[in-house]
Amino acid sequence: MSEPTGAARRRGPFKVGDQVQLTDPKGRHYTFTLEAGKSFHTHKGAFPHDELIGAPEGTVVRTTGNVDYLALRPLLPDYVLSMPRGAAVVYPKDAGQILAMADIFPGARVVEAGVGSGSLSTFLLRAIGDQGMLHSYERREDFARIAQENVTRYFGGPHPAWRVTVGDLQDHLSDTEVDRVILDMLAPWECLDPVAKALVPGGILCAYVATTTQLARTVETIREHGAFNEPTAWETMVRTWHVEGLAVRPDHRMIGHTGFLLTARRLADGVVPPRRRRRPAPGAYGTDYTGPGAQSGGEGAEQG
Template identity: 70%
Template sequence: MSSSTIPHGADQRRGPLRPGERVQLTDEKGRMNTITLTPGGAFHTHRGFLPHDDLIGAPEGCVVTNTIGHKYQALRPLLSDFVLSMPRGAAVVYPKDAGQIVTMADIFPGARVVEAGVGSGALSISLLRAVGDGGYLHSYERREEFADIARGNVETFFGGPHPAWSVSIGDFQDEVVKKEQPGSVDHVVLDMLAPWECLDAVATVLAPGGVWINYVATVTQLSRTAEAIRADGRFTEPASWESMVRGWHVEGLAVRPDHRMVAHTGFLLTARRLAEGVTGLTPKRRPSKTEFAAEDGQAWAGDAGAWNAEGIGERLVSDKKLRRAAKDAASTVQRGAFKDTPEAGQRPE
């Protein structure tokens, strides 16, 4: 396969370990650390140090020994590892949900996809992998700081700008109808507070049969989005679900569920665009319709009188933290990898 036909970023996933790459070190107790390979550098702990030169040029999956005999296995981090340890300003879409979005929205190589908001870029990376170099992903983000963080993380993961990706700043419902032709988009992916506000915009750009998938955090958002789609009539009956992942401890006869699990992270809701001028079928059996008055939308928003992150219980992110995360994301692009840092969810030695 010639270099021109290799999918973007694929060459970074093969071959011996190289300077500037991220490497995940796992010791005999399962503790993980992610380091950046630097000629002449070393990974230090209170149990000795490991020269980076022992890893540079070695095959992926090797086992190396530090200065006092402590052993590590070395592997390139998976996408799920990257997402949970990369610089972030907003909460990321967890790998379990990103996988569901790619599969349940039927996102295929070469697809035309739009998403909002981009957050820290975690979902964007999964979408870019799915559409491939010949696809199209246009991400819309209201805050420039989040867009900067996402650009840094995407470029770090793929080793540079992805040819299928572009980012626009502004409100999705206003910008998408300016930049996309009517009926030209295969999939719309929304990770935002009030997706029901985008009904007209989504119906305009989404092709007949195209999939609209929403990622929301609370049951109030889920209910209001579903009822708005039903009332609109231009989409199929919405389907809603959540996924939960529970690991298992398997060691000899000691086989049991883990004490901790990744439970609720968000709800997913999908619907498909019907042909122009067609009204969707109403299911014969369904719960009585819930009407939403203006005050219903304000009930969870405090004094602001509108749906916002604070109103639904999300943590607010300070401008200082966003600037720091954007700086960290940009620096990883320049260095080609992460600085030495404990893996997400793990304690450093």
């Protein structure tokens, strides 16, 4: 049985063409691609690539300036944060939440809108494997090209489960029997009709948006649409800790807000979603509310 795409690049001794991440004594990272006969140069000296070719991961190399560097293959989170960018990347903390909360499984059939620089696409392809399907839609051809280059570089060649379409999801989505849809775009609420047609009953819609106004508009439009259950919305923040003997404290910097995530599940055709019993906060649908349902007073007015 052949290895899954990209697996051979994740184990074994270093080979020509592998990416290497060096860590210096201060914890700074340097990433490069191994080439026979080449040398890696820093302001602290140099060393030949040949010194690493055939060596195991976790090797320490010493430069001509007598500085030691730890050599490892970059992890996927390291790779996506350092790869060339067209659009902003989906941070690893959010990609991990999408994989978990959208329940991305091996063999899943996934549609992605907004490929950006290929960060989330790479995470999704690793999760669904060669037997899955990822169809990514991107409006901008230059972003699609950068994403394809980044994904191909990571896997060492084209991934058999990936297809990219340049164009709007609303205009080009023809996939059916889709398990998951991931929307990373400015106005995900505009895509609900084609997304609902593509998703299987029980399938998951996951949207990634940057602002509270986008979040509110998306959630309220999903509620009004009628093909999905009650959406769940959240954000994640990551804070590292300093651990040195008895000095254990949170670091001064953290990865705070990058975006909001929300998920909703596709109902069976003809099913009416259960009515929400939780009453909205006073004023949630007041005179300033301009979202979906404003003409009729909104759900809050109906329940009040």
